[in-house]
Amino acid sequence: xxxxxxxxxxxxxxxxxxxxxxxxxxxxxxxxxxxxxxxxxxxxxxxxxxxxxxxxxxxxxxxxxxxxxxxxxxxxxxxxxxxxxxxxxxxxxxxxxxxxxxxxxxxxxxxxxxxxxxxxxxxxxxxxxxxxxxxxxxxxxxxxxxxxxxxxxxxxxxxxxxxxxxxxxxxxxxxxxxxxxxxxxxxxxxxxxxxxxxxxxxxxxxxxxxxxxxxxxxxxxxxxxxxxxxxxxxxxxxxxxxxxxxxxxxxxxxxxxxxxxxxxxxxxxxxxxxxxxxxx
Numbered sequence: 001x002x003x004x005x006x007x008x009x010x011x012x013x014x015x016x017x018x019x020x021x022x023x024x025x026x027x028x029x030x031x032x033x034x035x036x037x038x039x040x041x042x043x044x045x046x047x048x049x050x051x052x053x054x055x056x057x058x059x060x061x062x063x064x065x066x067x068x069x070x071x072x073x074x075x076x077x078x079x080x081x082x083x084x085x086x087x088x089x090x091x092x093x094x095x096x097x098x099x100x101x102x103x104x105x106x107x108x109x110x111x112x113x114x115x116x117x118x119x120x121x122x123x124x125x126x127x128x129x130x131x132x133x134x135x136x137x138x139x140x141x142x143x144x145x146x147x148x149x150x151x152x153x154x155x156x157x158x159x160x161x162x163x164x165x166x167x168x169x170x171x172x173x174x175x176x177x178x179x180x181x182x183x184x185x186x187x188x189x190x191x192x193x194x195x196x197x198x199x200x201x202x203x204x205x206x207x208x209x210x211x212x213x214x215x216x217x218x219x220x221x222x223x224x225x226x227x228x229x230x231x232x233x234x235x236x237x238x239x240x241x242x243x244x245x246x247x248x249x250x251x252x253x254x255x256x257x258x259x260x261x262x263x264x265x266x267x268x269x270x271x272x273x274x275x276x277x278x279x280x
Contacts, residue, residue, distance in 0.1 A: 019088065020044035021179060021211050022068065027082030027092070029060075029067050029235075031075065037063045039235040040082070045179070050205050050212045052222035052243070054256060055232035061215040062109060064232070065181045068213070069106040070096035087178065101129050103178030107171075109187060109215075111164045115157025119149050119167055122156050126174030135174065142170035145200055162193035166200070173204070179211040186218045194218065198225050219256040223247055231256065 022045040029038035038060050045051045053061050066072050067079055070091070084092040091099055105126075113122050123142055127135045143150040146166040152159055156167060165185055172180050185201065186194045202225040205212055216222035223229055223243045231239040231252065239249070246252045 018047065021047040021087060022213065023085045024064070024068065025083050025085065027067060027084065028080050029063055029072065029077055030080045031077040033076075037077070037235050038067065041232070041236055042082075043230050043237060043240070045211060045213050046228075048205070048209050048211055049228065050202070050214060050226045052219070052226035052229040053213060053215045053232060054217075054219045054222060054229055054246075056217070059232040060235040061232055062183055063235075065106055065183055065213070065215055067092070068099075069104055069181055070094055070099045071106070097129065100175060100177075104181065105172040105175045105177040105179075106181040107168045107183060107185065109183040111161075111168045113156045113159075113164050113167050113171070115155065117156055118154065119152050119156050119159070122167055122171050123149075123174050126171035127176075129175060138174055138176070142173055145173075145204065146170055161188045162190070162197065165189065165193075165197055169197075169200070169204070173208075173210075177210060179213065181213050181215075183215045184217065185214070186216060186221055194221055198222075201225055219246075219252070220258070 024041060024043045026040050026042050027038055028036065028040060030036055041060070041064060043051070043053070053064060055061050063072070063077070066075070066077070068084055068086075068091070072078055079092045082092075083090050086102060086104060089102070091102065114125065117125070120139070123139055124135060127138070146169075148163055149167055149170060152163060156164065159167060169180075169182075169185070182201070185197055189197065198221050201212065201214070204210055205225075214222055214226060223246055226243050228242055229240065229246045230237045231246070239246070239252070241249070247257070
């Protein structure tokens with residue numbers, strides 16, 4: 001046996017790396033039978049992690065979440081290639097309500113709370129897939145994370161943007177999910193509220209062990225709570241790494257973190273400068 005083959009053999013007592021909770025494998029998504037949006041996208045989300053999915057508008061981030069949660073059918077979209085595996089079982093093609101029952105809950109972009117219901121009624125709505133009736137303890141848990149919601153007894157449509165985002169996250173927790181998909185939780189919030197919401201997201205992950213896949217345009221905020229990140233462009237992943245690796249990457253600094261990067265600094269006297277991304 002060659003030395004290389006010997007090194008490749010599993011070492012005595014070594015256990016294989018655990019399978020990710022969610023694995024998206026080379027999927028393509030088509031809308032209206034003609035519009036190709038995702039072009040062979042792959043990503044893994046480990047159990048108990050916060051993973052950020054970053055990219056500009058139109059990159060395919062929200063479509064990725066809808067493919068995972070089974071919501072593509074509502075927009076005449078479908079996964080035409082590849083597979084999505086959650087907790088060891090394929091879920092591509094499974095109905096959205098069954099996906100929720102399997103443990104995935106999506107917090108939609110724009111909150112999507114029911115405005116003519118109270119906050120409490122919205123929270124109870126989040127538990128509709130549960131077979132047990134003991135939801136009072138979970139409502140108290142949500143109030144512990146978001147005490148302002150307990151004070152707001154009127155219709156949810158009168159809540160501020162930040163409070164509606166808190167309600168949307170709280171409603172997701174009521175389903176007792178294994179994994180939450182969050183789509184642009186910072187949208188429309190002030191910088192102070194963004195910091196508060198992301199702090200609570202990190203706390204929920206730490207306290208409850210809920211796995212989170214986080215879609216964000218605010219890359220700086222997302223990488224402050226995530227352990228790993230993927231960057232999407234034109235329907236595919238172009239770069240991934242740990243949060244620290246992405247924060248230190250010159251392209252990520254320049255194009256996603258609002259920093260100039262080392263190469264931009266030497267061109268400071270030019271009226272305009274655009275560096276080609278190294279992954280293109």
